[in-house]
Amino acid sequence: MDIDEAKEFLVKIKKKDRISGAYIIFGGSSKERNECVIFLSKLLHCKETPPCDKCTDCIQIENRTHPDTKWITPSKSTLSIDDVRWVKGDIYITPYYGRRKIYIFEISYMRSEAANAFLKILEEPPSYGTLIIQSSNINFFLPTIVSRCQKIRLNYTLPEYTVPMEKIYQQFTDILGYARDKDFFRFFKAIDEFVTERDREEVEEDTGKILLLYRDIYLKKTGIPEEFLINKQIDDSFLPSNRNILDIMEKILELKGRIRYNINLKLALDNLFLHISSGF
């Protein structure tokens, strides 16, 4: 579904009075998901269908200040068991003045403890409760979680090119630049900085962004039209000439997968960047 179809579908849910206790909204860009979540919460609270965008409920939801619409945005986007326990206690307090009580989970990952603790409340929330999970990828979640939710699938899209991404590219270009000049003192120092100023999850996410960079270079080299590129102005100046890009992408993917398993980040990234730049 694209965003408009999703909204249409949600309106139908309300009109037919088939509001479920749990939704999972996935796919799409984070902006689209957000829009969808806000629309759904307004829909559940507002007296009008589709929501009027004028009443106190709507305005408060828009500003994220609605007392009966709670946003659970755990740090590092990983839901912990304590968050779930809190929701479990809180959901049984009846709504303040809204018509329902809504919990919105902006998460991208769930530990198995949290997921299992989540199961019971997800299956049978109180009659006024609605839990909404929004995440980029539905495959993160246990099948038992997913089977308890109504699924709203937005169209999967490529990530967008953003300012933070540009910053990472800058840092990355610097590192490779040092490698090219054989200035290994600065090279290792730059990697050190790259690691220390981020925590584990951020490193994982940002290596993912480097992957996007190589994807773009690869596609550009193969002559794929620009519309498929994430960064349209990509230049391949820091690509070592005799390294194979697919090989590099594979390496990054491998590293990304390993970061979850408590490896030494510094050494892993040293290894990765050396691998990338070994062809200079």
Add this chain to the structure above:
Amino acid sequence: MYLVLARKYRPKNFDEVWGQKHITEALKKSITEERLAHAYLFTGPRGTGKTSVARIFAKALNCEKGPTVKPCDKCESCRTITVGSSMDVLEIDAASNRGIDEIRSLRENVNLTPSNARFKIYIIDEVHMLTEPAWNALLKTLEEPPPYVKFFLATTTPEKIPSTIISRCQRFNFKPFRYEELVEKLNEICTKEGFTIEKEALKEIYEFSGGSMRDALSILDQLIVNAEDSHISYQGVKEFLGLVEEKSIAEILILVRENDLKKLLSLFHTLLSEGKDPAIILEGIIKKFKVIILERIGESENSIGEEDKKLYLSFNDVDTETLLNAISIVIEYKNRLHMENIPVVLSEILLIKLAHMLGNKTTLPQKNMERKDEEVFSGKKSTIKEESIFSQGKTDKEKRHSDNAVKGEKVVMQSEEEVLSQWKVILSEIKKARPTLEAALREGTPVKFKDNTLFISFSKKYEFHKSLIENKHNNIKTIEDALVKITGIKDVKVSLISEGKYESPLDNGEIKKIVEFFDGEIINVEE
């Protein structure tokens, strides 16, 4: 107040429990024959009725008219259990109360007699999440609880439960629903809700639910919202579930085979914009590969259709082993989808990889085998991927020469540059004769070609490789033969040198003597 279908149609007595006859019969019998155990363990995949059966069983035991196989649903006890407010049926979510402290307080409460019912029943759901100490604290109570206490444990992952616990319980395994069972129930529910549904639609729902009633009902729930005129059509289901047509998958694979990345990616993105899920596309690819392989070994169940025939033929000259490899790569990536927040990019990389692997521009199978030997030998990771886009960067000149070399035409090269630029071609020529020799030789760099002699230099690190080549006289001969074949120059010699030796003539003893004799110094070296 609306309840989702899965909750609305949650079975309320043993007869409503669907598809688990082997369990309900046994439980009924244990009630009528008064052979009740004190602990039961219900295991099975999601949405098969574990929690429901536990609740019904609790009702049956505690009903005022009971214990009976048909709880009345009217008495105080039955009603409180339905609402979930019974004092004596305690439903505990073990996933959020998983520590030893919770189990300790449970042990204390076990000693209190039931307040007004016959039994005190603990339904412990998601029991696999209990911690190790919690399990062990439970052991004694579970083995010999007071006569009025019953434990019902329910879980989807029995392998996480200690065997000491399992041995203290009566275990019942719930099985996923079979097609006929699920469809019958879905039909029944549709009729009750006042909807009609097409048969193909039911089939797709079954496929998607994986035999879980709750999954099937939650899909049905959403389909009902989308349905027009109280009718659920196959088309609607397909669109809703984001199922990918087999035709599109076949098309993807043909493009993979043709190595046409441009069309491949644009097709992939069209599918995404139609709302397809990358994971489902990958699944489709795996299934299609399976079709091809089954057809090839003559084990396919029914004859393949027109579309598949075309696909099958286009994969004719890819050997089965490569196909199996491809499948395992797709599976690996599909598993990775569970970890990555960039599913689209991941799938793209997979498609590119497949195109390289299976695309008809590379003659992969043999090469792959040979390279494996070298990997072991040179300890360096090299795969087919090296073939990739850089090979397109070959200069025309190189291409011309390599073409010539293939055709066997003699082109006589003279200049040093020309010979050096042919190094890669020479290497591949050597490889045909002696793969291991080529692997060792790869570490060297041709530095100079003078007086019909090619100098190949090895850095200190690769002294070993050099000595390896030198050890056999045959080796030099092979290199020379290849040189003659590629360059067309007769009587070519090959000389292996260690790095630095060639570059600095100053190490030469004669020159040293001259310098010493004149007590001079070297200002400039010219050749």
